[in-house]
Amino acid sequence: MQGNSYQMGLVALKDGKVQLAKELFTVSNDSRAKDQLARLEKRKSEQMISACLITKNNQATIEECLTSLYKYNVEIVIADTGSTDKTVELAKQFTDKVYHFDWIDDFAAARNFAASKASFDYILSLDSDEYLIEGSREELEAFFRKEDTSRIVGSYELINVLDKEKRRHDISSDLVRVYNRRYFKYYYQIHEQMDNIAGSKMKYKIVCALNLKALHCGYQDKKVLIKKNKRNLKLLLRQLDITPNHPYFIYQAAKSCTILKKYNQAFKFYQHFFEIPQDHNLEWVRDALVTYLKLCMDTKNYVRALEKVNVFQNQYLDSFGMLCLFAEVYIANKQNPEAEQVLKQALNLKPSKYGEFGCVKADAYKILARLYERQGKWVLVQDMLAKAEDETLQLELNQHLTMIVLADEETDKLTTCLQSLAVLKANYLIIVKGTNPETIELARQYSKEVYHFSGRAADLGNYCLTKLKTDYGLIVYANEKLLEADLDVLKQITSKKEGIVGRVRVTVPVKDDELGRQTHELRLLVKAYSKFNGPKLSDITNKKPKQLLEQVELPLTLTKNLTYEEHYQSELTKQAQLEASLKEKANPIGWYELAESYYYLGNYVAASQAYFEFLSGPFDLSKEETLTAVTNLISALIEEEDYQWALEVVNTFKPYYQELSDFQFAAGRAYMNLARFSEALVAFESAQRLANSDSIGINTYLSCYQQGIIYEVLGKKQRAIGAYRLAGKYKLAQAGIKRLLAEK
Numbered sequence: 001m002q003g004n005s006y007q008m009g010l011v012a013l014k015d016g017k018v019q020l021a022k023e024l025f026t027v028s029n030d031s032r033a034k035d036q037l038a039r040l041e042k043r044k045s046e047q048m049i050s051a052c053l054i055t056k057n058n059q060a061t062i063e064e065c066l067t068s069l070y071k072y073n074v075e076i077v078i079a080d081t082g083s084t085d086k087t088v089e090l091a092k093q094f095t096d097k098v099y100h101f102d103w104i105d106d107f108a109a110a111r112n113f114a115a116s117k118a119s120f121d122y123i124l125s126l127d128s129d130e131y132l133i134e135g136s137r138e139e140l141e142a143f144f145r146k147e148d149t150s151r152i153v154g155s156y157e158l159i160n161v162l163d164k165e166k167r168r169h170d171i172s173s174d175l176v177r178v179y180n181r182r183y184f185k186y187y188y189q190i191h192e193q194m195d196n197i198a199g200s201k202m203k204y205k206i207v208c209a210l211n212l213k214a215l216h217c218g219y220q221d222k223k224v225l226i227k228k229n230k231r232n233l234k235l236l237l238r239q240l241d242i243t244p245n246h247p248y249f250i251y252q253a254a255k256s257c258t259i260l261k262k263y264n265q266a267f268k269f270y271q272h273f274f275e276i277p278q279d280h281n282l283e284w285v286r287d288a289l290v291t292y293l294k295l296c297m298d299t300k301n302y303v304r305a306l307e308k309v310n311v312f313q314n315q316y317l318d319s320f321g322m323l324c325l326f327a328e329v330y331i332a333n334k335q336n337p338e339a340e341q342v343l344k345q346a347l348n349l350k351p352s353k354y355g356e357f358g359c360v361k362a363d364a365y366k367i368l369a370r371l372y373e374r375q376g377k378w379v380l381v382q383d384m385l386a387k388a389e390d391e392t393l394q395l396e397l398n399q400h401l402t403m404i405v406l407a408d409e410e411t412d413k414l415t416t417c418l419q420s421l422a423v424l425k426a427n428y429l430i431i432v433k434g435t436n437p438e439t440i441e442l443a444r445q446y447s448k449e450v451y452h453f454s455g456r457a458a459d460l461g462n463y464c465l466t467k468l469k470t471d472y473g474l475i476v477y478a479n480e481k482l483l484e485a486d487l488d489v490l491k492q493i494t495s496k497k498e499g500i501v502g503r504v505r506v507t508v509p510v511k512d513d514e515l516g517r518q519t520h521e522l523r524l525l526v527k528a529y530s531k532f533n534g535p536k537l538s539d540i541t542n543k544k545p546k547q548l549l550e551q552v553e554l555p556l557t558l559t560k561n562l563t564y565e566e567h568y569q570s571e572l573t574k575q576a577q578l579e580a581s582l583k584e585k586a587n588p589i590g591w592y593e594l595a596e597s598y599y600y601l602g603n604y605v606a607a608s609q610a611y612f613e614f615l616s617g618p619f620d621l622s623k624e625e626t627l628t629a630v631t632n633l634i635s636a637l638i639e640e641e642d643y644q645w646a647l648e649v650v651n652t653f654k655p656y657y658q659e660l661s662d663f664q665f666a667a668g669r670a671y672m673n674l675a676r677f678s679e680a681l682v683a684f685e686s687a688q689r690l691a692n693s694d695s696i697g698i699n700t701y702l703s704c705y706q707q708g709i710i711y712e713v714l715g716k717k718q719r720a721i722g723a724y725r726l727a728g729k730y731k732l733a734q735a736g737i738k739r740l741l742a743e744k
Contacts, residue, residue: 006030012093015063016070020093043073048141050075050118054101054110055128059086061217066094068131068214072140074124079114087128105235108186108193115181122149125177126214130158135212143178143210153194154178156212174283176207190235191252229256247276251288258295266295274308280315286322293325302332313342320349321359327367336371343368362388369393376422377445400494401426402449402470406460406537407478409434411442413561418446420481424490426474429467431460461532461540468527471497474504475523475537479561479570483507486555493552499529500550501540503624505694507559509567510600517600518694520624524554535581539589571597588617592625595632604636611636621656630657634666638673646670661686661693661703668706677710684710701727708736717743 009024013036022040025033051074055062069076076095080088081103091098101113115123122144126132135156143154155174176194186192233256239249254269270292278285289312296305309329316322323346330339346364369384373395381395403426407414418428428447432439433454443450453463464473472494476482493502502524510517521538531543542549560567578594595610611633619626630653637646650667657663668683684703691699708723721740727733 006033006036009033009036016067017093018070019096044075047073047075048120048144049122049124050077050115050120051124051126052077052079052111052114052118053126053128054079054081054107054114055083055087055091056081056103057083057085057087058128059083059090061129061131062087062090065126065128065131066091068133069126072124072132072135072137074140075119077114077118078128079110079117081110106189107191108188111186111192115185118181121180121182123179123181125179127216130214130216132156132212132214133159135210139211140178143208144180147208149180150183152206152208153184154208154210156210156214158214158216160216173287174207174209178210178212188249189239190232191248193248225259229259232256233260245276247273247278247288248284250276251284251291254288254295255291258291263295263299270295280312286316286319289316290322290325293329297328297332302329305329306333306335317345318349320346320361320364323349324359324364324367327364327371331367331371331374336375339371340368343371362390366390366393369395372445374422375419376428377418378428379448380445396425398424398426398470398491398494400470400497401472401474401490402429402468403427404464404468404473404475405430405443405478406464406475407432407434407439407443409436409439410478411436411439414439414442414478416561417476417478417481421476423482424485424487427470429464429469429473431464431467433460457535460535461537465525465527465530465532471526471528473525473527474502474556475525476558479566480506480558481561483557483559485557489555493524493554497526497528498550499526499542499544499548500552501525501530502552502554504554505557507557508600509560509562509564511564511568511602518557519596520694522551523558524552534587534589536589536593568601571601586613588614588619589625591617592629595629599632599636604639608633608636608640608642627657627660627662631662631666634670638669641673643670643673647674658686659690659692661688661690661698662695664690665693665698665703665706668703672706672710677714681707681710697730701730701733705730705733705736708733712736712740 005024005028009021009028012018012024013021018040022037025036025040049072051069051072053065053076055078058065066076075097077097077099078091078095079099079101080091081101088098097117099113099117101110103110111125115125124140143149147154153176155176156178158173158175160173179194183197184194185197187195233253236249236253236256240246240253243249250269250273254266254273257263257266257269270288273288274292278288280286280289289308293305293308296302296308306329309326313326316326323342327339327343327346330336330342343364346359347361365384365388369381369388372378372380372384378395378397385393385395401424403421403424405414405417405421405428407430418430421428428443428449430443430447430450431453432443432450433452435452440450440452449467449469451467453460455463464475493500501522503520504523505518506521507518522540523538525540529542529544529549530540533539533541540549562570575594575597578590578597582590582594591610591614595607595614598604598607598610611629614629615626615633619629630649634646634649637643637649647670650670653663654667664683664687668680668687671677671680671683684706687693687698687703688700693699695702697703704723704727708720708727711717711720711723717740721737724733724736724740
């Protein structure tokens with residue numbers, strides 16, 4: 001034993017186990033042992049600081065803690081509060097100043113007891129689950145030599161390790177733990193705080209941040225954490241009985257209640273806390289706001305969180321972590337511009353290497369990436385993820401589908417359009433027909449595939465096809481936005497390359513009608529099969545003549561992002577272009593488009609003529625355009641009061657369309673205006689029964705309302721009321737009921 005004790009002493013000394021090394025050198029018969037003992041005595045004589053710890057059952061961490069103190073050459077003083085494991089045994093290998101302190105539910109008393117056993121007035125206070133990782137002995141000693149320690153205390157940065165799994169999340173905070181015991185001591189039973197000794201004439205106003213960093217292992221076991229906070233809350237409530245308006249203890253009580261999931265109680269404590277004026281430069285006051293905001297976010301009280309952000313934001317413009325948290329609150333409240341602004345402010349600051357309130361620079365980039373992803377700004381998302389340097393995060397887009405977005409100069413509408421399409425998680429191909437540089441710059445935030453087109457209108461569609469890199473393309477105009485979509489069904493449709501084209505519903509504004517009207521347009525194309533025959537981009541044809549393109553209904557609805565006045569002006573422009581084109585070369589599709597435009601702007605005479613032109617050429621009865629032309633022509637003739645012509649159209653197409661609700665409804669109107677009420681009732685009842693219209697109204701309340709009118713004209717009051725009631729909340733039907741009930 002004696003022969004090996006010298007080498008064992010060197011090993012112990014290497015680990016900072018000074019007391020064990022002394023014992024081994026003392027019993028060693030190696031001549032070099034006396035030199036080692038002399039060095040240790042000289043080292044001890046050079047000490048001027050005592051590192052004071054309180055501990056209980058910390059055998060897993062205390063060795064690493066005490067080893068980290070060796071290079072600082074400090075006296076180690078330990079107050080053990082009742083360990084039943086090997087904590088005391090291990091501690092005695094490092095120091096002979098290990099004392100027992102009877103636990104009295106008072107952390108301040110335990111820390112002050114440890115300081116009272118120190119040989120020096122200069123104290124460095126640590127916990128036994130912390131260990132120093134940065135800093136020098138020279139700087140620590142210089143603080144006590146150069147500073148007026150009667151009024152100045154020191155702090156070190158504590159990095160809290162919250163997770164020991166593959167991805168560790170560290171949070172940095174500053175702790176006031178370096179002081180002169182002649183002037184300062186700890187107060188309060190729980191979450192103890194340093195302050196001047198009672199009766200002292202000096203009051204410290206300055207905290208000197210030392211270049212010291214310690215790592216704290218934290219509470220990994222949830223059961224231990226719960227047990228600890230139950231104990232803490234008990235002590236905090238006892239303290240609040242003594243000092244009921246002390247903000248620090250109110251905050252700590254709220255924090256413990258949060259951990260214990262006593263959320264209602266936590267909110268009550270926080271409410272009390274924010275009613276008391278605070279010094280917002282204090283670390284724990286900042287932490288109180290952080291924990292409150294996180295509680296609001298976790299419990300989905302987003303508006304509550306936003307209220308506090310609006311109050312305190314200007315006070316924390318220098319806080320990287322706080323600004324990141326504010327951004328999360330803004331995002332939860334769908335205030336994206338505000339979120340982006342504070343994140344950019346944060347990135348102009350220099351965050352701590354270890355993070356503030358759990359946020360490092362990479363976190364700001366990740367939050368920005370998530371924000372941009374919600375907006376569909378795929379280019380900016382990729383840029384932020386690259387800066388975050390996190391390979392586990394990837395932007396996953398539909399590899400089969402591209403949104404072909406056609407823009408002119410409408411920057412604002414383009415933004416709305418692209419952001420509405422973000423939920424589809426598809427690539428963008430943006431074709432800009434105007435020359436506004438702002439539009440180009442904006443588009444490049446969303447896609448790398450941005451092109452300026454200045455060719456003929458007839459060539460636009462096929463130009464888009466040359467730029468399309470995925471199997472499918474879906475055409476959207478910048479003055480449209482996505483209203484609804486079934487993402488799963490859309491993904492299934494685009495997962496296989498087939499000879500299909502897809503129809504989408506497009507809602508356009510109608511004067512004095514909030515719901516507008518819906519049209520069907522071919523918008524989805526497959527690059528391998530599709531081409532365009534002219535300027536109309538819904539005129540998608542097959543470039544492989546031997547194979548027919550199958551039309552499929554997409555679970556997707558677009559809506560024009562236009563006021564009725566804007567829509568009206570755009571339709572007038574469209575009419576002029578179509579009229580000029582038809583003068584050069586007549587074609588059925590052109591007549592149909594022109595008729596539709598006339599019809600929905602209320603020019604029924606011109607609409608009737610254009611519909612007749614369309615129907616006088618070759619047409620396909622199976623196409624929706626033909627059915628729409630027939631039903632709208634009937635309605636236009638009725639609006640002109642040319643009821644006989646309307647009936648002629650009904651009789652001509654009845655053999656083909658009598659099983660369709662749209663046709664039956666139009667026929668019912670024609671019969672009704674010719675006072676052929678029996679036939680009209682049959683037609684409206686058929687429209688209801690068939691219920692295969694794209695218009696819910698034709699399937700239900702509009703058909704019921706028309707029957708109510710007929711019964712009212714026929715003097716069948718009760719049947720009229722019954723039909724009106726079946727029309728539900730339709731205002732005209734409600735007015736009919738009121739009118740009939742008012743009659744004597």
